[in-house]
Amino acid sequence: MxxxxxxxxxxxxxxxxxxxxxxxxxxxxxxxxxxxxxxxxxxxxxxxxxxxxxxxxxxxxxxxxxxxxxxxxxxxxxxxxxxxxxxxxxxxxxxxxxxxGNGFPMEDWKGKNLIFIGGGIGLAPIWSVLHSALGKKEDYGDLTLIYGARTSKDLVFKKELEGLRKKIKVHLSVDMEEPEWKEFVGFVPVNVLDKKPSPDNAISITCGPPIMIKFVIKNLKDLGFKDEQIYTTIENKMKCGIGKCGRCNIGMHYVCKDGPVYSWAELKNLPQEY
Ligand SMILES: Cc1cc2nc3c(=O)[nH]c(=O)nc-3n(C[C@H](O)[C@H](O)[C@H](O)COP(=O)(O)OP(=O)(O)OC[C@H]3O[C@@H](n4cnc5c(N)ncnc54)[C@H](O)[C@@H]3O)c2cc1C
Ligand code: FES
Missing domain, CATH: 2.40.30.10 (Translation factors)
Structure with a gap:
Protein backbone atom coordinates (compact mmCIF):
# COMPACT_ATOMS: atom_id res chain seq x y z
CA MET A 1 0.00 0.00 0.00
CA GLY A 101 7.92 23.81 6.14
CA ASN A 102 11.22 25.20 5.01
CA GLY A 103 13.13 25.99 8.22
CA PHE A 104 15.79 28.65 8.81
CA PRO A 105 18.71 28.81 6.34
CA MET A 106 21.33 28.32 9.05
CA GLU A 107 24.04 27.20 6.64
CA ASP A 108 23.89 30.65 5.00
CA TRP A 109 24.30 32.33 8.40
CA LYS A 110 27.66 30.77 9.29
CA GLY A 111 30.15 33.37 10.55
CA LYS A 112 27.40 35.89 11.30
CA ASN A 113 26.14 37.41 14.56
CA LEU A 114 22.61 36.19 15.28
CA ILE A 115 20.06 38.34 17.09
CA PHE A 116 16.96 36.47 18.23
CA ILE A 117 13.93 38.62 19.01
CA GLY A 118 10.85 36.95 20.49
CA GLY A 119 7.55 37.78 22.12
CA GLY A 120 5.47 35.39 24.28
CA ILE A 121 5.02 31.93 22.78
CA GLY A 122 7.02 33.20 19.76
CA LEU A 123 10.10 32.04 21.65
CA ALA A 124 9.18 28.42 20.72
CA PRO A 125 10.56 28.38 17.13
CA ILE A 126 13.40 30.69 18.22
CA TRP A 127 14.36 28.23 20.98
CA SER A 128 15.11 25.58 18.36
CA VAL A 129 17.24 27.80 16.12
CA LEU A 130 19.00 29.42 19.11
CA HIS A 131 19.98 26.01 20.55
CA SER A 132 20.97 24.81 17.12
CA ALA A 133 23.39 27.76 16.88
CA LEU A 134 24.57 27.23 20.48
CA GLY A 135 25.29 23.57 19.69
CA LYS A 136 27.64 24.73 16.90
CA LYS A 137 28.79 27.98 18.47
CA GLU A 138 32.11 27.91 16.63
CA ASP A 139 30.17 28.34 13.35
CA TYR A 140 28.56 31.65 14.37
CA GLY A 141 29.55 35.04 15.79
CA ASP A 142 27.85 36.63 18.81
CA LEU A 143 24.43 35.31 19.82
CA THR A 144 21.94 37.68 21.48
CA LEU A 145 18.40 37.10 22.70
CA ILE A 146 15.90 39.94 23.14
CA TYR A 147 12.72 38.45 24.57
CA GLY A 148 9.63 39.80 26.26
CA ALA A 149 6.12 39.00 27.38
CA ARG A 150 3.18 40.87 28.87
CA THR A 151 4.21 40.05 32.43
CA SER A 152 7.10 38.12 33.99
CA LYS A 153 4.67 35.23 34.58
CA ASP A 154 4.06 35.01 30.80
CA LEU A 155 7.73 34.43 29.94
CA VAL A 156 8.38 30.87 28.75
CA PHE A 157 11.49 28.78 29.53
CA LYS A 158 12.09 30.90 32.67
CA LYS A 159 14.55 28.52 34.32
CA GLU A 160 16.46 27.89 31.10
CA LEU A 161 16.71 31.64 30.41
CA GLU A 162 18.74 32.07 33.62
CA GLY A 163 21.18 29.37 32.46
CA LEU A 164 21.31 30.89 29.00
CA ARG A 165 22.64 34.17 30.44
CA LYS A 166 25.93 32.40 31.20
CA LYS A 167 26.37 31.63 27.50
CA ILE A 168 24.93 34.55 25.50
CA LYS A 169 23.57 38.07 25.96
CA VAL A 170 19.94 37.90 27.15
CA HIS A 171 17.76 41.03 27.34
CA LEU A 172 14.31 40.45 28.84
CA SER A 173 11.32 42.76 29.04
CA VAL A 174 7.79 42.96 30.39
CA ASP A 175 5.15 45.33 29.05
CA MET A 176 4.37 47.08 32.34
CA GLU A 177 6.16 47.89 35.63
CA GLU A 178 6.30 45.07 38.22
CA PRO A 179 7.66 45.49 41.78
CA GLU A 180 10.49 42.92 41.50
CA TRP A 181 11.32 43.47 37.81
CA LYS A 182 14.84 44.84 37.28
CA GLU A 183 15.08 44.66 33.49
CA PHE A 184 13.51 46.58 30.64
CA VAL A 185 9.88 47.71 30.90
CA GLY A 186 8.11 48.26 27.60
CA PHE A 187 7.21 46.44 24.40
CA VAL A 188 9.72 44.17 22.67
CA PRO A 189 10.22 46.49 19.64
CA VAL A 190 11.10 49.33 22.05
CA ASN A 191 13.62 47.09 23.83
CA VAL A 192 15.18 46.42 20.42
CA LEU A 193 15.66 50.17 19.92
CA ASP A 194 17.04 50.45 23.46
CA LYS A 195 19.60 47.63 23.01
CA LYS A 196 20.52 48.80 19.47
CA PRO A 197 21.86 45.55 18.00
CA SER A 198 24.39 46.31 15.27
CA PRO A 199 23.45 45.32 11.72
CA ASP A 200 27.14 44.68 10.88
CA ASN A 201 27.55 41.08 9.72
CA ALA A 202 24.27 40.23 11.51
CA ILE A 203 21.06 38.33 10.94
CA SER A 204 17.97 38.98 13.00
CA ILE A 205 15.32 36.32 13.61
CA THR A 206 12.00 37.48 15.04
CA CYS A 207 8.88 35.53 16.07
CA GLY A 208 5.86 36.63 18.05
CA PRO A 209 2.46 38.26 17.63
CA PRO A 210 2.02 39.88 14.16
CA ILE A 211 1.84 43.39 15.66
CA MET A 212 5.14 42.85 17.48
CA ILE A 213 6.81 41.50 14.34
CA LYS A 214 5.61 44.53 12.36
CA PHE A 215 7.23 47.01 14.75
CA VAL A 216 10.36 44.91 15.35
CA ILE A 217 10.96 44.95 11.58
CA LYS A 218 10.36 48.69 11.40
CA ASN A 219 12.81 49.32 14.25
CA LEU A 220 15.44 46.95 12.83
CA LYS A 221 15.21 48.86 9.54
CA ASP A 222 15.68 52.13 11.48
CA LEU A 223 18.82 50.60 13.04
CA GLY A 224 20.19 49.92 9.56
CA PHE A 225 19.26 46.26 9.00
CA LYS A 226 18.63 45.41 5.34
CA ASP A 227 15.56 43.40 4.29
CA GLU A 228 17.78 40.35 3.61
CA GLN A 229 19.10 40.46 7.20
CA ILE A 230 15.65 40.07 8.81
CA TYR A 231 13.89 36.69 9.11
CA THR A 232 10.54 35.83 10.60
CA THR A 233 7.98 33.02 10.69
CA ILE A 234 4.29 33.34 9.97
CA GLU A 235 1.42 31.29 11.33
CA ASN A 236 -1.36 31.21 8.77
CA LYS A 237 -4.04 28.71 9.74
CA MET A 238 -3.22 25.25 8.39
CA LYS A 239 -5.14 22.07 7.78
CA CYS A 240 -3.19 19.56 5.66
CA GLY A 241 0.35 20.91 6.14
CA ILE A 242 1.42 19.46 2.79
CA GLY A 243 0.29 21.95 0.15
CA LYS A 244 -3.02 20.21 -0.74
CA CYS A 245 -5.92 22.01 0.97
CA GLY A 246 -5.17 25.64 0.07
CA ARG A 247 -5.94 26.79 3.62
CA CYS A 248 -2.66 28.57 4.27
CA ASN A 249 -2.07 30.51 1.04
CA ILE A 250 -0.48 33.92 0.67
CA GLY A 251 -0.94 34.65 -3.01
CA MET A 252 0.66 31.71 -4.82
CA HIS A 253 2.62 30.65 -1.71
CA TYR A 254 1.63 27.70 0.44
CA VAL A 255 2.96 28.80 3.82
CA CYS A 256 3.04 25.15 4.95
CA LYS A 257 5.51 24.29 2.17
CA ASP A 258 7.18 27.54 1.03
CA GLY A 259 7.22 29.00 4.59
CA PRO A 260 6.70 29.44 7.47
CA VAL A 261 10.18 31.04 7.47
CA TYR A 262 10.62 34.11 5.26
CA SER A 263 13.17 36.87 5.00
CA TRP A 264 11.62 40.33 5.01
CA ALA A 265 13.00 40.71 1.46
CA GLU A 266 10.67 37.85 0.42
CA LEU A 267 7.71 38.63 2.66
CA LYS A 268 7.34 42.31 1.86
CA ASN A 269 6.60 41.46 -1.78
CA LEU A 270 3.79 39.02 -0.91
CA PRO A 271 0.15 40.06 -0.40
CA GLN A 272 -0.52 41.07 3.24
CA GLU A 273 -2.58 37.92 3.90
CA TYR A 274 -0.87 36.93 7.14
C1 LIG B 1 3.44 27.21 11.29
C2 LIG B 1 2.73 27.29 12.61
C3 LIG B 1 3.46 27.12 13.78
C4 LIG B 1 2.81 27.22 15.02
N1 LIG B 1 3.53 27.00 16.16
C5 LIG B 1 2.93 27.08 17.35
C6 LIG B 1 3.65 26.81 18.56
O1 LIG B 1 4.86 26.50 18.55
N2 LIG B 1 2.98 26.88 19.72
C7 LIG B 1 1.66 27.21 19.78
O2 LIG B 1 1.11 27.27 20.88
N3 LIG B 1 0.94 27.48 18.67
C8 LIG B 1 1.54 27.40 17.45
N4 LIG B 1 0.81 27.64 16.31
C9 LIG B 1 -0.62 28.00 16.44
C10 LIG B 1 -1.46 26.74 16.62
O3 LIG B 1 -1.41 25.95 15.44
C11 LIG B 1 -2.93 27.13 16.89
O4 LIG B 1 -3.00 27.87 18.08
C12 LIG B 1 -3.76 25.87 17.08
O5 LIG B 1 -3.83 25.17 15.86
C13 LIG B 1 -5.16 26.21 17.53
O6 LIG B 1 -5.85 24.99 17.53
P1 LIG B 1 -7.05 24.69 18.52
O7 LIG B 1 -7.81 23.51 18.00
O8 LIG B 1 -6.59 24.60 19.93
O9 LIG B 1 -7.91 25.99 18.39
P2 LIG B 1 -9.23 26.22 17.51
O10 LIG B 1 -10.36 25.65 18.29
O11 LIG B 1 -8.99 25.74 16.12
O12 LIG B 1 -9.22 27.78 17.50
C14 LIG B 1 -9.25 28.53 18.72
C15 LIG B 1 -8.85 29.94 18.39
O13 LIG B 1 -7.50 29.94 17.88
C16 LIG B 1 -7.44 30.62 16.62
N5 LIG B 1 -6.41 29.95 15.79
C17 LIG B 1 -6.44 28.69 15.31
N6 LIG B 1 -5.33 28.44 14.57
C18 LIG B 1 -4.60 29.57 14.58
C19 LIG B 1 -3.36 29.97 14.00
N7 LIG B 1 -2.65 29.18 13.21
N8 LIG B 1 -2.92 31.23 14.23
C20 LIG B 1 -3.61 32.07 14.99
N9 LIG B 1 -4.80 31.76 15.58
C21 LIG B 1 -5.28 30.53 15.37
C22 LIG B 1 -8.83 30.46 16.05
O14 LIG B 1 -9.10 31.48 15.12
C23 LIG B 1 -9.70 30.59 17.28
O15 LIG B 1 -9.87 31.94 17.65
C24 LIG B 1 1.42 27.51 15.07
C25 LIG B 1 0.70 27.67 13.89
C26 LIG B 1 1.34 27.56 12.68
C27 LIG B 1 0.55 27.71 11.42
S1 FES C 1 -2.16 23.77 5.07
FE1 FES C 1 -3.06 22.84 3.34
S2 FES C 1 -2.10 23.85 1.69
FE2 FES C 1 -1.04 24.59 3.45
Whole structure:
Protein backbone atom coordinates (compact mmCIF):
# COMPACT_ATOMS: atom_id res chain seq x y z
CA MET A 1 0.00 0.00 0.00
CA UNK A 2 1.25 3.57 -0.78
CA UNK A 3 2.40 5.67 2.16
CA UNK A 4 -0.44 7.89 3.39
CA UNK A 5 0.95 11.33 4.34
CA UNK A 6 -1.97 11.97 6.69
CA UNK A 7 -1.24 9.04 8.99
CA UNK A 8 0.66 10.28 12.06
CA UNK A 9 3.44 8.49 13.84
CA UNK A 10 2.67 7.60 17.44
CA UNK A 11 4.61 9.37 20.16
CA UNK A 12 4.57 9.19 23.96
CA UNK A 13 4.62 12.28 26.14
CA UNK A 14 7.64 11.79 28.41
CA UNK A 15 7.70 15.14 30.24
CA UNK A 16 5.36 18.11 30.67
CA UNK A 17 6.47 21.49 32.00
CA UNK A 18 3.95 24.16 32.92
CA UNK A 19 5.57 27.33 31.58
CA UNK A 20 2.68 29.74 32.14
CA UNK A 21 -0.47 29.13 34.19
CA UNK A 22 -3.87 30.78 34.07
CA UNK A 23 -6.01 31.83 31.14
CA UNK A 24 -3.21 31.94 28.56
CA UNK A 25 -1.60 28.77 29.80
CA UNK A 26 1.50 27.43 28.03
CA UNK A 27 2.93 23.94 28.49
CA UNK A 28 6.05 22.36 27.03
CA UNK A 29 5.73 18.72 25.99
CA UNK A 30 8.70 16.44 25.51
CA UNK A 31 7.76 13.47 23.31
CA UNK A 32 9.45 10.36 21.98
CA UNK A 33 8.33 8.18 19.10
CA UNK A 34 6.94 4.75 19.99
CA UNK A 35 8.53 3.15 16.91
CA UNK A 36 11.97 3.96 15.51
CA UNK A 37 11.64 6.04 12.35
CA UNK A 38 13.54 8.44 10.09
CA UNK A 39 11.95 11.71 11.35
CA UNK A 40 14.56 14.44 11.09
CA UNK A 41 14.03 18.17 10.90
CA UNK A 42 15.71 21.55 10.81
CA UNK A 43 14.99 24.54 13.06
CA UNK A 44 11.93 26.53 12.00
CA UNK A 45 10.06 23.45 10.80
CA UNK A 46 6.77 22.37 12.39
CA UNK A 47 4.80 19.22 12.97
CA UNK A 48 1.10 18.46 12.92
CA UNK A 49 0.18 17.12 16.36
CA UNK A 50 -2.98 15.07 16.79
CA UNK A 51 -5.07 14.33 19.81
CA UNK A 52 -7.13 11.34 18.76
CA UNK A 53 -10.83 12.15 18.57
CA UNK A 54 -10.19 15.90 18.82
CA UNK A 55 -8.18 16.95 15.77
CA UNK A 56 -4.83 18.29 14.70
CA UNK A 57 -2.79 21.47 15.23
CA UNK A 58 0.37 22.72 13.57
CA UNK A 59 3.07 23.41 16.17
CA UNK A 60 6.70 24.53 15.82
CA UNK A 61 9.33 22.10 17.00
CA UNK A 62 11.05 23.94 19.85
CA UNK A 63 13.89 21.49 20.50
CA UNK A 64 17.18 21.58 18.63
CA UNK A 65 17.59 19.23 15.65
CA UNK A 66 20.93 18.25 17.20
CA UNK A 67 18.95 16.39 19.91
CA UNK A 68 17.82 13.06 18.54
CA UNK A 69 16.22 11.49 21.65
CA UNK A 70 13.07 13.57 21.84
CA UNK A 71 10.96 16.27 20.17
CA UNK A 72 9.77 19.24 22.17
CA UNK A 73 6.72 21.45 21.60
CA UNK A 74 5.61 24.50 23.59
CA UNK A 75 1.90 25.04 23.28
CA UNK A 76 -0.41 27.91 24.13
CA UNK A 77 -3.91 26.75 25.09
CA UNK A 78 -6.20 28.24 22.43
CA UNK A 79 -9.14 26.00 21.51
CA UNK A 80 -10.23 22.43 20.88
CA UNK A 81 -6.95 20.65 20.11
CA UNK A 82 -4.53 22.69 22.22
CA UNK A 83 -6.90 22.44 25.23
CA UNK A 84 -7.03 18.67 24.78
CA UNK A 85 -3.22 18.63 24.65
CA UNK A 86 -3.12 20.60 27.89
CA UNK A 87 -5.30 17.92 29.51
CA UNK A 88 -2.81 15.19 28.64
CA UNK A 89 -0.44 13.52 31.09
CA UNK A 90 2.99 11.94 30.95
CA UNK A 91 2.62 8.52 29.28
CA UNK A 92 -0.28 9.57 27.04
CA UNK A 93 0.06 8.97 23.30
CA UNK A 94 -0.32 11.63 20.60
CA UNK A 95 0.14 11.57 16.82
CA UNK A 96 2.89 13.47 15.02
CA UNK A 97 3.19 13.99 11.28
CA UNK A 98 5.81 16.06 9.54
CA UNK A 99 8.22 17.75 9.65
CA UNK A 100 6.70 20.52 7.54
CA GLY A 101 7.92 23.81 6.14
CA ASN A 102 11.22 25.20 5.01
CA GLY A 103 13.13 25.99 8.22
CA PHE A 104 15.79 28.65 8.81
CA PRO A 105 18.71 28.81 6.34
CA MET A 106 21.33 28.32 9.05
CA GLU A 107 24.04 27.20 6.64
CA ASP A 108 23.89 30.65 5.00
CA TRP A 109 24.30 32.33 8.40
CA LYS A 110 27.66 30.77 9.29
CA GLY A 111 30.15 33.37 10.55
CA LYS A 112 27.40 35.89 11.30
CA ASN A 113 26.14 37.41 14.56
CA LEU A 114 22.61 36.19 15.28
CA ILE A 115 20.06 38.34 17.09
CA PHE A 116 16.96 36.47 18.23
CA ILE A 117 13.93 38.62 19.01
CA GLY A 118 10.85 36.95 20.49
CA GLY A 119 7.55 37.78 22.12
CA GLY A 120 5.47 35.39 24.28
CA ILE A 121 5.02 31.93 22.78
CA GLY A 122 7.02 33.20 19.76
CA LEU A 123 10.10 32.04 21.65
CA ALA A 124 9.18 28.42 20.72
CA PRO A 125 10.56 28.38 17.13
CA ILE A 126 13.40 30.69 18.22
CA TRP A 127 14.36 28.23 20.98
CA SER A 128 15.11 25.58 18.36
CA VAL A 129 17.24 27.80 16.12
CA LEU A 130 19.00 29.42 19.11
CA HIS A 131 19.98 26.01 20.55
CA SER A 132 20.97 24.81 17.12
CA ALA A 133 23.39 27.76 16.88
CA LEU A 134 24.57 27.23 20.48
CA GLY A 135 25.29 23.57 19.69
CA LYS A 136 27.64 24.73 16.90
CA LYS A 137 28.79 27.98 18.47
CA GLU A 138 32.11 27.91 16.63
CA ASP A 139 30.17 28.34 13.35
CA TYR A 140 28.56 31.65 14.37
CA GLY A 141 29.55 35.04 15.79
CA ASP A 142 27.85 36.63 18.81
CA LEU A 143 24.43 35.31 19.82
CA THR A 144 21.94 37.68 21.48
CA LEU A 145 18.40 37.10 22.70
CA ILE A 146 15.90 39.94 23.14
CA TYR A 147 12.72 38.45 24.57
CA GLY A 148 9.63 39.80 26.26
CA ALA A 149 6.12 39.00 27.38
CA ARG A 150 3.18 40.87 28.87
CA THR A 151 4.21 40.05 32.43
CA SER A 152 7.10 38.12 33.99
CA LYS A 153 4.67 35.23 34.58
CA ASP A 154 4.06 35.01 30.80
CA LEU A 155 7.73 34.43 29.94
CA VAL A 156 8.38 30.87 28.75
CA PHE A 157 11.49 28.78 29.53
CA LYS A 158 12.09 30.90 32.67
CA LYS A 159 14.55 28.52 34.32
CA GLU A 160 16.46 27.89 31.10
CA LEU A 161 16.71 31.64 30.41
CA GLU A 162 18.74 32.07 33.62
CA GLY A 163 21.18 29.37 32.46
CA LEU A 164 21.31 30.89 29.00
CA ARG A 165 22.64 34.17 30.44
CA LYS A 166 25.93 32.40 31.20
CA LYS A 167 26.37 31.63 27.50
CA ILE A 168 24.93 34.55 25.50
CA LYS A 169 23.57 38.07 25.96
CA VAL A 170 19.94 37.90 27.15
CA HIS A 171 17.76 41.03 27.34
CA LEU A 172 14.31 40.45 28.84
CA SER A 173 11.32 42.76 29.04
CA VAL A 174 7.79 42.96 30.39
CA ASP A 175 5.15 45.33 29.05
CA MET A 176 4.37 47.08 32.34
CA GLU A 177 6.16 47.89 35.63
CA GLU A 178 6.30 45.07 38.22
CA PRO A 179 7.66 45.49 41.78
CA GLU A 180 10.49 42.92 41.50
CA TRP A 181 11.32 43.47 37.81
CA LYS A 182 14.84 44.84 37.28
CA GLU A 183 15.08 44.66 33.49
CA PHE A 184 13.51 46.58 30.64
CA VAL A 185 9.88 47.71 30.90
CA GLY A 186 8.11 48.26 27.60
CA PHE A 187 7.21 46.44 24.40
CA VAL A 188 9.72 44.17 22.67
CA PRO A 189 10.22 46.49 19.64
CA VAL A 190 11.10 49.33 22.05
CA ASN A 191 13.62 47.09 23.83
CA VAL A 192 15.18 46.42 20.42
CA LEU A 193 15.66 50.17 19.92
CA ASP A 194 17.04 50.45 23.46
CA LYS A 195 19.60 47.63 23.01
CA LYS A 196 20.52 48.80 19.47
CA PRO A 197 21.86 45.55 18.00
CA SER A 198 24.39 46.31 15.27
CA PRO A 199 23.45 45.32 11.72
CA ASP A 200 27.14 44.68 10.88
CA ASN A 201 27.55 41.08 9.72
CA ALA A 202 24.27 40.23 11.51
CA ILE A 203 21.06 38.33 10.94
CA SER A 204 17.97 38.98 13.00
CA ILE A 205 15.32 36.32 13.61
CA THR A 206 12.00 37.48 15.04
CA CYS A 207 8.88 35.53 16.07
CA GLY A 208 5.86 36.63 18.05
CA PRO A 209 2.46 38.26 17.63
CA PRO A 210 2.02 39.88 14.16
CA ILE A 211 1.84 43.39 15.66
CA MET A 212 5.14 42.85 17.48
CA ILE A 213 6.81 41.50 14.34
CA LYS A 214 5.61 44.53 12.36
CA PHE A 215 7.23 47.01 14.75
CA VAL A 216 10.36 44.91 15.35
CA ILE A 217 10.96 44.95 11.58
CA LYS A 218 10.36 48.69 11.40
CA ASN A 219 12.81 49.32 14.25
CA LEU A 220 15.44 46.95 12.83
CA LYS A 221 15.21 48.86 9.54
CA ASP A 222 15.68 52.13 11.48
CA LEU A 223 18.82 50.60 13.04
CA GLY A 224 20.19 49.92 9.56
CA PHE A 225 19.26 46.26 9.00
CA LYS A 226 18.63 45.41 5.34
CA ASP A 227 15.56 43.40 4.29
CA GLU A 228 17.78 40.35 3.61
CA GLN A 229 19.10 40.46 7.20
CA ILE A 230 15.65 40.07 8.81
CA TYR A 231 13.89 36.69 9.11
CA THR A 232 10.54 35.83 10.60
CA THR A 233 7.98 33.02 10.69
CA ILE A 234 4.29 33.34 9.97
CA GLU A 235 1.42 31.29 11.33
CA ASN A 236 -1.36 31.21 8.77
CA LYS A 237 -4.04 28.71 9.74
CA MET A 238 -3.22 25.25 8.39
CA LYS A 239 -5.14 22.07 7.78
CA CYS A 240 -3.19 19.56 5.66
CA GLY A 241 0.35 20.91 6.14
CA ILE A 242 1.42 19.46 2.79
CA GLY A 243 0.29 21.95 0.15
CA LYS A 244 -3.02 20.21 -0.74
CA CYS A 245 -5.92 22.01 0.97
CA GLY A 246 -5.17 25.64 0.07
CA ARG A 247 -5.94 26.79 3.62
CA CYS A 248 -2.66 28.57 4.27
CA ASN A 249 -2.07 30.51 1.04
CA ILE A 250 -0.48 33.92 0.67
CA GLY A 251 -0.94 34.65 -3.01
CA MET A 252 0.66 31.71 -4.82
CA HIS A 253 2.62 30.65 -1.71
CA TYR A 254 1.63 27.70 0.44
CA VAL A 255 2.96 28.80 3.82
CA CYS A 256 3.04 25.15 4.95
CA LYS A 257 5.51 24.29 2.17
CA ASP A 258 7.18 27.54 1.03
CA GLY A 259 7.22 29.00 4.59
CA PRO A 260 6.70 29.44 7.47
CA VAL A 261 10.18 31.04 7.47
CA TYR A 262 10.62 34.11 5.26
CA SER A 263 13.17 36.87 5.00
CA TRP A 264 11.62 40.33 5.01
CA ALA A 265 13.00 40.71 1.46
CA GLU A 266 10.67 37.85 0.42
CA LEU A 267 7.71 38.63 2.66
CA LYS A 268 7.34 42.31 1.86
CA ASN A 269 6.60 41.46 -1.78
CA LEU A 270 3.79 39.02 -0.91
CA PRO A 271 0.15 40.06 -0.40
CA GLN A 272 -0.52 41.07 3.24
CA GLU A 273 -2.58 37.92 3.90
CA TYR A 274 -0.87 36.93 7.14
C1 LIG B 1 3.44 27.21 11.29
C2 LIG B 1 2.73 27.29 12.61
C3 LIG B 1 3.46 27.12 13.78
C4 LIG B 1 2.81 27.22 15.02
N1 LIG B 1 3.53 27.00 16.16
C5 LIG B 1 2.93 27.08 17.35
C6 LIG B 1 3.65 26.81 18.56
O1 LIG B 1 4.86 26.50 18.55
N2 LIG B 1 2.98 26.88 19.72
C7 LIG B 1 1.66 27.21 19.78
O2 LIG B 1 1.11 27.27 20.88
N3 LIG B 1 0.94 27.48 18.67
C8 LIG B 1 1.54 27.40 17.45
N4 LIG B 1 0.81 27.64 16.31
C9 LIG B 1 -0.62 28.00 16.44
C10 LIG B 1 -1.46 26.74 16.62
O3 LIG B 1 -1.41 25.95 15.44
C11 LIG B 1 -2.93 27.13 16.89
O4 LIG B 1 -3.00 27.87 18.08
C12 LIG B 1 -3.76 25.87 17.08
O5 LIG B 1 -3.83 25.17 15.86
C13 LIG B 1 -5.16 26.21 17.53
O6 LIG B 1 -5.85 24.99 17.53
P1 LIG B 1 -7.05 24.69 18.52
O7 LIG B 1 -7.81 23.51 18.00
O8 LIG B 1 -6.59 24.60 19.93
O9 LIG B 1 -7.91 25.99 18.39
P2 LIG B 1 -9.23 26.22 17.51
O10 LIG B 1 -10.36 25.65 18.29
O11 LIG B 1 -8.99 25.74 16.12
O12 LIG B 1 -9.22 27.78 17.50
C14 LIG B 1 -9.25 28.53 18.72
C15 LIG B 1 -8.85 29.94 18.39
O13 LIG B 1 -7.50 29.94 17.88
C16 LIG B 1 -7.44 30.62 16.62
N5 LIG B 1 -6.41 29.95 15.79
C17 LIG B 1 -6.44 28.69 15.31
N6 LIG B 1 -5.33 28.44 14.57
C18 LIG B 1 -4.60 29.57 14.58
C19 LIG B 1 -3.36 29.97 14.00
N7 LIG B 1 -2.65 29.18 13.21
N8 LIG B 1 -2.92 31.23 14.23
C20 LIG B 1 -3.61 32.07 14.99
N9 LIG B 1 -4.80 31.76 15.58
C21 LIG B 1 -5.28 30.53 15.37
C22 LIG B 1 -8.83 30.46 16.05
O14 LIG B 1 -9.10 31.48 15.12
C23 LIG B 1 -9.70 30.59 17.28
O15 LIG B 1 -9.87 31.94 17.65
C24 LIG B 1 1.42 27.51 15.07
C25 LIG B 1 0.70 27.67 13.89
C26 LIG B 1 1.34 27.56 12.68
C27 LIG B 1 0.55 27.71 11.42
S1 FES C 1 -2.16 23.77 5.07
FE1 FES C 1 -3.06 22.84 3.34
S2 FES C 1 -2.10 23.85 1.69
FE2 FES C 1 -1.04 24.59 3.45
Missing amino acids: DHNAYIPKLAKIIEITEEVSGERSIKTFMTEFIHKNDFSFCSGQCAMLSVFGKGESMISISSSPLIKDYLQFSILKMGRVTSALHEMEVGNIIGIRGPY
